[in-house]
Amino acid sequence: MNTISPEKIIADLGQLVEPGKVRTDEESLATFGKDWTKLYEPKPLAIVFPKTTEQVQAVVRYANEHKIGLVPSGGRTGLSAGAVAANGEVVVSFEYMNQVLEFNASDRTVKCQAGVVTEQLQNFAEEQGLYYPVDFASAGSSQLGGNLSTNAGGIKVIRYGMSRDWVAGLTVVTGKGDILELNKDLEKNNTGYDLRHLFIGAEGTLGFITEATMKLTRKPTNLTALVLGLGDISNTMDVLQSFQQKIDLTAYEFFSHKAMGHVLAHGDVPAPFETEAPFYALLEFESISEQVMDDAMAIFESCVEQGWVLDGVISQSETQLNNLWRLREGISESISVHTPYKNDISVVVSKVPEFLNEIDQVVTEHYPDFEIIWFGHIGDGNLHLNILKPQNLDKESFFAKCAQVNKWVFEIVERHQGSISAEHGVGLTKKEYLGYTRSETEVAYLRAIKHVFDPQNIMNPGKLIDPA
Amino acid sequence: MNTISPEKIIADLGQLVEPGKVRTDEESLATFGKDWTKLYEPKPLAIVFPKTTEQVQAVVRYANEHKIGLVPSGGRTGLSAGAVAANGEVVVSFEYMNQVLEFNASDRTVKCQAGVVTEQLQNFAEEQGLYYPVDFASAGSSQLGGNLSTNAGGIKVIRYGMSRDWVAGLTVVTGKGDILELNKDLEKNNTGYDLRHLFIGAEGTLGFITEATMKLTRKPTNLTALVLGLGDISNTMDVLQSFQQKIDLTAYEFFSHKAMGHVLAHGDVPAPFETEAPFYALLEFESISEQVMDDAMAIFESCVEQGWVLDGVISQSETQLNNLWRLREGISESISVHTPYKNDISVVVSKVPEFLNEIDQVVTEHYPDFEIIWFGHIGDGNLHLNILKPQNLDKESFFAKCAQVNKWVFEIVERHQGSISAEHGVGLTKKEYLGYTRSETEVAYLRAIKHVFDPQNIMNPGKLIDPA
Incomplete structure (x- = not known):
């Protein structure tokens, strides 16, 4: 992918960030080269830890010059391999961009760097007598930038909406290396296409979210x-x-x-x-x-x-x-010992019962020994389907059978006009199934938009969609 | 702009919609060729009235073939000349796409054609014991498609958000003539860039919104x-x-x-x-x-x-x-007899007092005889600035002075990182001022996105931005 030597790249990157903020030791490569999905072997070239938007921009510009793939890395709690670097990419970690920058009491907004951890934001809000309502199991590790890049939802969506709904403004570095200040934290602003909403849920394929101004609200009572x-x-x-x-x-x-x-x-x-x-x-x-x-x-x-x-x-x-x-x-957590197959799918709320029954039926018919565990955010039409590995079945055979389950599930999703990914994103694991939810024509537009922001395909290459 | 004769175009269009649904009489041209802004002389070639998404698609494909500009026309209550056809364009009116198509009680959603009037939707919701909370003065005439194309807000934003927040799904015809079903009415769906949010607020420059599934909510109590x-x-x-x-x-x-x-x-x-x-x-x-x-x-x-x-x-x-x-x-209404200069601007809520005082000061300093009328949605940082024409000043001189006021106001907007258009849109009237809110780099991305969806620049040409 690049024409200069790995050593030269590592040395050059070292000039773009603070001293010691490029790591190439085995442990760092293994840790920061992946997320919670375990299907891919991490193999990044290096991990860089910028501290400012300008340093991120410098890295992106350098990557453009030498056509180096960049993989964003937040709290690494993703379940779709959206933050996996398995092909010699440079990982850009937001570990050191974890500052709450500015709080405004009248506006009830707080400006954060992308590496602020969800729980850190929740606690900060509480200290101000306010509330950040987006919450989910991985809140203790997941970072704001990652939450926004997958438009994370969680357990309070029925009242408070998705991460998207709490963003007043974003600072991003596009795949071309431009810094954009999107929406300037305004509540009302109707001056052309809202690029903020394009970056939210883009899984880092258009650029990096480096800062976000988040809205807070009144703490719920009793x-x-x-x-x-x-x-x-x-x-x-x-x-x-x-x-x-x-x-x-x-x-x-x-x-x-x-x-x-x-x-x-x-x-x-x-x-x-x-x-x-x-x-x-x-x-x-x-x-x-x-x-x-x-x-x-x-x-x-x-x-x-x-x-x-x-x-x-x-x-x-x-x-x-x-x-x-x-x-x-x-x-x-209680089922994690059973090596579960996991899927995160959605339909419109009213279709949930029929949808769930159909999936139950097809899985039980073919694999009567599979234990199906259902739970989820039913008020949003979002189901978490888990299937436990039978004790007498080896992992490999189990996952081979689950690949077949995937196809049945997604066919049922498609028939009910549902989504193959409600909130976990597409990443690598669901890329080949994207067509079950988005039409070929739609995907062509996604590709064209990707090309606008990241013409050299350096941003999280291979995730979500392949370039045109 | 086109190479075939106007007569031929009118005859051809007649084949694409139902009989009698192309009008070229003077009254229709004058009525459907403009919105509430009175600054431009309407001069459309013809008005077409499609009844289905497929008819809209046929018109768009035809327009692409012959490079004919198309102007969307809803309730024509716009204040930025976004729906003005002053250059021989073909106006596409949604007057006959005014059906509520489908209601779902469990999902609390209602699918509407783009020509459904806001009040019609509000009343429909009420009949179901529910509530459509987006409300504003022009609710009796404005149509849903227009509301979405300007992301209309109004008087309940502080609690219920903008039009954007109530859209579960959209059917659009892109400027290239593709029909896209966006988001399939799902509450949670994280499968790539959310094109729904790109079309909302695009002022018809990327394509036509033909149908929208809107969310409803509980009726407020007392x-x-x-x-x-x-x-x-x-x-x-x-x-x-x-x-x-x-x-x-x-x-x-x-x-x-x-x-x-x-x-x-x-x-x-x-x-x-x-x-x-x-x-x-x-x-x-x-x-x-x-x-x-x-x-x-x-x-x-x-x-x-x-x-x-x-x-x-x-x-x-x-x-x-x-x-x-x-x-x-x-x-x-009470000030309309005074030929008011109107502006719709916003800043973050906490900056409102300072912002308002600065504008007051500069206007009063230069034009002490101008009566300034302030009102608006202060909880969203959205101010409606109105200046009344002094009785002894003729219209022309008044509007010349107001053009100067515009510049001062927008300079103050820029200094406070505000928006030159909170909810009325950019259209024609604010196009030249767009740079006060969006950076040149951002506008370049807007142009590139426009090119993706409307490469021939047939969609609402001249509005919002000029093509690359």
């Missing part, structure tokens, strides 16, 4: 959770509609009985109630007045009368709230 | 308004911050004493209270419980104690709520 046992997956829709008529939900999650079983087996958290149900819904809302609580109880009772809800429990304290959440949030 | 008299414009910030700590405002508007004077002079609506103040704030919130009302009263009292608020009134009924709103919403 969050209260309900866990309900449902007779059938279709009841998730009945319950959702009943509650939404009166109450603004801050979360609407679901999990199957099997999923909960794995959490309960760990013994750290009690069952919500004795009644067994095939599916459970977790609802959360701000219990800001007795009226809201009365409304919630009345809706609950009417759902029981209708036969949609078999049993239920409501949190009466913060401890109980946290325990109910652990039933949902503990799933991923 | 909306209550406060009008407060403020001693100084800077108090708008103090009051905003105090309320936002506890209460989710559904609106935060402001107007000057002079602005209110024009409304009161019409005699249809009473003054809110006797105390005179230079500025007034109008706050609205859902009074969902006694607690919220108690909170609001406590904050109000503390604002009075601090000296920020001189007097205030709270609505106790829907009639009172509507009367308080008329103080704000009646301004535009």
Whole structure:
């Protein structure tokens, strides 16, 4: 890909960032050359750690000159291999661009470098008496730049939207090496195409997000959770509609009985109630007045009368709230010992029951020994499909069978006009399946846009789409 | 621009749409050849009225073949001449694409053709027991396609965001003549660049939005308004911050004493209270419980104690709520007899007081006889600057002086990193000022994106940017 020697490149890069901020030791290459996906062997040429937007720009300009591939690296919690450097690329890590730069109380905005960790931003907001509402399991490691590049959503989307919805302004370095200040933190600005939204969700294929001004909001009051046992997956829709008529939900999650079983087996958290149900819904809302609580109880009772809800429990304290959440949030970790196949897919909310049943059926029909674990953000139509490896099956055979499952799942996604990636991104792992969600004509436009911002294809090469 | 005869073009277009759906009579040309801006003489070649996305596509393909400029026409309420056809273009009117196509109760979405009128959508939502929250003065005429093409905001942005935030999916015909189904109505979908957000706010320069699936939400409960008299414009910030700590405002508007004077002079609506103040704030919130009302009263009292608020009134009924709103919403009409110069600008919220004072000062210094009327969506940093024509000054001289005012205003906008167009768009009237908000480098990217979707420059030519 490049014509000058690796040694020369490494030496040159050293001139563009602060002393010691280019690393080539084995451990750094292994650590910063990959994300949470384990399918690819990391093989970067070097890791650079810029500290400013201008240093990022210098690296991009140099990479353009010598046609060197650059891979962005944030908290490395990605699940689509979007931050894997397996082909001698230079990794640009935001580890040292982790400063909260500026807070404005009237505007309720905070300007951050891209390497600020999600939890760091959440805590900063809390210290100001405010709230950053985007939250998910990897909040302790994931970085803002990565969140924005995959438009991360998580558990509060039904009330607060995606990462996209909290961006007032972005500073980016395009693949051509230009610094752009996008939207200038304005609430209202209608002066031509909103490039901010093009960079959000682009998985680093158009350029680097180096700084972001994020909006904050009022801290929620007295969050209260309900866990309900449902007779059938279709009841998730009945319950959702009943509650939404009166109450603004801050979360609407679901999990199957099997999923909960794995959490309960760990013994750290009690069952919500004795009644067994095939599916459970977790609802959360701000219990800001007795009226809201009365409304919630009345809706609950009417759902029981209708036969949609078999049993239920409501949190009466913060401890109980946290325990109910652990039933949902503990799933991923509790099944991780079973080498799960994972998929992150979505359809419009109303299609979820049919969609889930079809996938259940096709997998069970062909692989009756596979244990399917369902959970996810059902209020957003976003399902996390997990399949556990049977103990007597070796990894290789399991993943070969899962490749087949992938095809069935994506065919069903396509038939229901869904998405092959709800929030994890396309990266390397889903690139070949992109056509199940985006038409060939659409992909041609994506390629043309990529060419506008990154004509030499140096930005995260091989991810998302191949160049024209 | 084209090589075949106008007669042939008109005849050919007649083959692409339903019988009678091409008009060339003087009245139609004059009516559909312009929007609310009166600065340009309409001079279209013909008006076509497609009824389906496929007919729009046929027109675009034909226009590409013969390099004919196309101008989109919605409710024609634009204030930036974005829908003016002054150069023999063919106007594509969405007048007959005004059907609500599909409603989904679980998803709370409604699919509409682009010609659906804002109020029609609001009423449809209400009939379903739901709410479409984007609202503004021209809701009775403006069409959805136009709202999306300027990313219209209006009076509830502080709580509900812009038009952009309510779009689940779009059907568009690109300038090249491709039909794209964008985002498939999904809540979560992270599969490459989100082209939906590129078409929103593009003012019809990339293609036509032909259908949109819009999200709806819960109807607000017991909306209550406060009008407060403020001693100084800077108090708008103090009051905003105090309320936002506890209460989710559904609106935060402001107007000057002079602005209110024009409304009161019409005699249809009473003054809110006797105390005179230079500025007034109008706050609205859902009074969902006694607690919220108690909170609001406590904050109000503390604002009075601090000296920020001189007097205030709270609505106790829907009639009172509507009367308080008329103080704000009646301004535009009440000053229209004075041939006002209008500008729609924004800065980040915290900069509003300084920004407003600077503009006041420069205008007053040079033109002491100009009456400046301030009002707008101050909670979004969006100000509507109006200057009334002195009676003894002829229109021509007035607008010549206003051209000078434009320059001062936009220089101040630039210094405060604001926007020359908050929500009205750039169109023709602000094209030459675009550089005050977008850098030259950014504009070069805008041009390149335009070229991707509309390589022959047939889509709304001359608006927003000139081609490369």
